[in-house]
Amino acid sequence: MNAREERSVPTGPPTGPGRGRALVVLPTYNEVESLGRILPRILAQDDRLDVLVVDDASPDGTGDVADRLAEESDRVSVIHRAGKLGLGSAYLTGFRRGLELGYEYLLEMDADFSHDPEYLGAFLQAIASHDVVIGSRYVRGVNVVNWPMSRLLLSYFANKYARWVTGLPLTDSTSGFKCFRRRVLEAIDLESVASTGYAFQIEMDFRAWKLGFDITEIPIVFVERAEGESKMAGWIVREAIWRVWSLRLKSLFRRL
Numbered sequence: 663m664n665a666r667e668e669r670s671v672p673t674g675p676p677t678g679p680g681r682g683r684a685l686v687v688l689p690t691y692n693e694v695e696s697l698g699r700i701l702p703r704i705l706a707q708d709d710r711l712d713v714l715v716v717d718d719a720s721p722d723g724t725g726d727v728a729d730r731l732a733e734e735s736d737r738v739s740v741i742h743r744a745g746k747l748g749l750g751s752a753y754l755t756g757f758r759r760g761l762e763l764g765y766e767y768l769l770e771m772d773a774d775f776s777h778d779p780e781y782l783g784a785f786l787q788a789i790a791s792h793d794v795v796i797g798s799r800y801v802r803g804v805n806v807v808n809w810p811m812s813r814l815l816l817s818y819f820a821n822k823y824a825r826w827v828t829g830l831p832l833t834d835s836t837s838g839f840k841c842f843r844r845r846v847l848e849a850i851d852l853e854s855v856a857s858t859g860y861a862f863q864i865e866m867d868f869r870a871w872k873l874g875f876d877i878t879e880i881p882i883v884f885v886e887r888a889e890g891e892s893k894m895a896g897w898i899v900r901e902a903i904w905r906v907w908s909l910r911l912k913s914l915f916r917r918l
Contacts, residue, residue, distance in 0.1 A: 684767035687756030750862030793875035797839035797882035808886035
């Protein structure tokens with residue numbers, strides 16, 4: 663870890679964020695077009711929400727935009743990492759920081775408007791009576807906009823496959839729009855979570871489920887990003903295919 667990775671702007675008062683506050687972990691890599699627009703939208707949804715941007719040394723200046731926004735609002739903080747270290751790793755970094763700061767709820771979402779900030783209120787409402795809330799694209803039909811049919815079919819059947827292999831009672835275990843109570847993340851051995859991409863989302867859901875936490879899904883509409891480039895890659899799909907079997911075997915042998 664170098665000096666740039668450690669540099670951050672503190673969130674909240676020295677005594678901590680306060681009971682019932684929520685931290686949105688927002689990983690970024692080349693999101694300069696959208697970050698300045700989505701952060702105010704997130705903060706406007708509920709006064710309990712703060713945002714932690716985890717930037718992987720974006721070459722387009724996203725990290726500088728994040729720093730400027732953090733200087734303008736004490737509800738925004740930033741972690742700069744040394745390079746492109748992966749989505750799952752970024753979320754784990756954000757979760758650890760949120761737990762250290764005492765947040766009661768920790769959310770994850772994309773920074774490119776594929777996840778609409780207006781759903782955040784529904785997440786906070788649902789988490790009041792559940793341990794994990796997942797924004798599902800498939801719990802009420804198929805709610806995806808601007809995806810080619812090949813991408814939609816891949817996502818839909820990947821979720822069917824994950825449910826078949828693991829037994830997870832979810833329609834969208836690969837969703838990256840979700841909210842955890844802090845007790846869930848405290849119970850999960852974050853150091854042993856090694857997945858990224860689709861597999862990271864499945865693994866976190868699976869671990870929470872196997873620990874007996876109450877998981878629910880709320881319907882969302884997913885809109886494919888209008889700016890920047892999609893970060894989907896073939897290795898993400900390949901990892902998910904074998905990782906679900908690894909999770910099932912580890913669960914059978916009580917090694918999760």
